[in-house]
Amino acid sequence: ERSTTARLLAERALVRSNLGDYAGSLDDVVTSIEIAETTGDRWSLGRARWVLADLAAYGSIDRWRSLSDDAIDALVAANDRFALAYARVWRAVPHLTRGDISAGRDALDVAADDVAQVDNPSLNTSHLAWRAWAAFHCGELAECSDLIDRALAAPGFRLGTQVAFLQCLRAEAMMLRGVETPDWDRNAATIRRLERRGEVLAAGLHEQWEAAGLLHDDVSGALDVAQRLERELSPSFRVARMIARIVAAWATFARGELDAARRHLELAGETPSLARWPLHAWQLHAVDGLLLAADGRFDASRAATGTARDVASTSGLGIAEVRAIQTQALIAGASGDHTTVAELFGTIGERTAAMGLSGRFAPLSDPYDLVVGAAREVLGSDGFAAAATRGRTGDAQPVTG
Numbered sequence: 001e002r003s004t005t006a007r008l009l010a011e012r013a014l015v016r017s018n019l020g021d022y023a024g025s026l027d028d029v030v031t032s033i034e035i036a037e038t039t040g041d042r043w044s045l046g047r048a049r050w051v052l053a054d055l056a057a058y059g060s061i062d063r064w065r066s067l068s069d070d071a072i073d074a075l076v077a078a079n080d081r082f083a084l085a086y087a088r089v090w091r092a093v094p095h096l097t098r099g100d101i102s103a104g105r106d107a108l109d110v111a112a113d114d115v116a117q118v119d120n121p122s123l124n125t126s127h128l129a130w131r132a133w134a135a136f137h138c139g140e141l142a143e144c145s146d147l148i149d150r151a152l153a154a155p156g157f158r159l160g161t162q163v164a165f166l167q168c169l170r171a172e173a174m175m176l177r178g179v180e181t182p183d184w185d186r187n188a189a190t191i192r193r194l195e196r197r198g199e200v201l202a203a204g205l206h207e208q209w210e211a212a213g214l215l216h217d218d219v220s221g222a223l224d225v226a227q228r229l230e231r232e233l234s235p236s237f238r239v240a241r242m243i244a245r246i247v248a249a250w251a252t253f254a255r256g257e258l259d260a261a262r263r264h265l266e267l268a269g270e271t272p273s274l275a276r277w278p279l280h281a282w283q284l285h286a287v288d289g290l291l292l293a294a295d296g297r298f299d300a301s302r303a304a305t306g307t308a309r310d311v312a313s314t315s316g317l318g319i320a321e322v323r324a325i326q327t328q329a330l331i332a333g334a335s336g337d338h339t340t341v342a343e344l345f346g347t348i349g350e351r352t353a354a355m356g357l358s359g360r361f362a363p364l365s366d367p368y369d370l371v372v373g374a375a376r377e378v379l380g381s382d383g384f385a386a387a388a389t390r391g392r393t394g395d396a397q398p399v400t401g
Contacts, residue, residue, distance in 0.1 A: 006035035006044035013051040018161055020201040022236060026055055042078035049074045050087045057094040058239060059273070064094055082123070085114035089127050096130060097239075099279025101137050101316035108134065125156030129166055136173055137279075139318030139355035144173045160194055160202035168209035175213065176319070178358035182213050204233075208240055211247045219362050223251035242274045249287045254363035258294055261287060278315035282308045286327045298335045305331055306399060322351050326364045328399050333371025340399060341375040342384045346391025 013028035029052045036045035053067035068091060075084040092107035108131055115127045132147035148170040152163070171187075174180040187210055194203035207229060214222035229244040249264035268284055269275050275284055289304030305327045312320035325348050332340035352358070376384045390396040 002035050002039050003041045006032045006041050010044050010047040017054060043080055046074035046078040046080050047083050082118055085118045085123055088114050092130055096133050098277040099315050099317055101134050105134050121156035125151045125154045136169055137317050141173050141177050141356050160199035164202040164205040168205055176359040177356050204240055208243050215247055215250055216360050217362055219251040219254040222247050242268060242280055246283050250363045253287055253290055278311050282311040282320045282324055286324055289327055293331045293334050301331045322348055326368050330367055330371055338375035338378045339387050341371050342379055342387030343391035343396035345372050346388030350392045
């Protein structure tokens with residue numbers, strides 16, 4: 001009977017975690033582990049230890065790694081093949097959600113054999129979904145869309161959070177490819193429906209997507225959503241609050257409200273562990289660089305945007321790297337370095353063509369078009385074309401601080 005209790009608690013802990021009830025999940029995990037260790041129930045011990053590792057995933061990566069290793073060992077000892085395959089897939093997730101796409105893809109590759117051997121619909125679809133996330137951030141947008149379509153058509157992803165994750169990712173990929181325009185009224189209706197059903201995490205995913213998605217065309221709308229999230233989100237939703245602050249920083253910069261943008265950057269920096277995630281860090285450095293340029297501090301600005309580009313490049317964040325290069329072009333244009341603008345234009349053109357990236361990013365797109373136009377006028381068509389060719393072929397001098 002006590003073993004049955006331990007098993008039920010381990011399973012309920014996972015469900016609670018998926019629904020955002022982290023405190024309740026932790027209570028179940030602790031009790032399940034206590035019972036399992038007393039009774040020698042390896043099955044419950046392995047599953048509960050994995051949920052414990054999952055709960056630690058958004059804190060210290062080193063602590064998560066230690067707990068994850070312990071959980072994998074317990075699952076191997078229990079010969080729990082399904083949970084072991086599940087855990088190997090989710091070994092990728094802390095890397096992927098942080099924006100370390102290279103490490104996440106390596107972990108997904110390691111998990112592939114276990115997933116294939118178990119051949120469970122839920123695992124198969126989860127593996128597809130996280131491969132789609134990795135493809136998106138690498139800039140493999142067509143591959144991302146294909147993986148999402150396969151995952152949504154498969155029988156294994158039915159929880160609200162899972163479907164919301166895929167729907168929001170698909171909408172952004174299609175928008176960036178220029179294939180579809182988001183239907184924000186429909187998104188709002190989806191949020192209300194999920195809230196009525198008590199699916200807080202799923203509704204939150206759609207709200208985060210709305211804030212980030214509006215940033216591509218409607219910075220004022222994006223700012224409104226970001227500020228609402230900042231007001232309404234519980235402090236426990238640390239990642240969502242960080243996303244809201246970053247969106248607000250971009251939006252206020254785009255609106256010319258530079259002091260407000262600085263305040264939003266400062267707020268984001270109050271959570272240094274999250275600010276170091278590559279997915280957040282490149283954006284914080286990029287906005288900081290733009291604000292430094294607005295103050296005429298071009299050397300510091302070039303250093304900040306160079307860091308943004310380096311973070312994106314080393315983490316495998318292909319779309320982010322394109323945005324970071326755009327910030328470098330803006331700063332080059334503001335400092336009168338028209339040749340560098342033309343060279344970066346060539347680099348960006350080569351990258352976006354390979355990705356199929358055609359969507360706007362409002363904080364950068366219009367000012368980028370302006371500095372490119374100014375560079376064409378100053379350099380002339382032949383001079384601009386020659387510099388752009390150097391950027392496209394990799395023969396340009398690196399941008400330095």
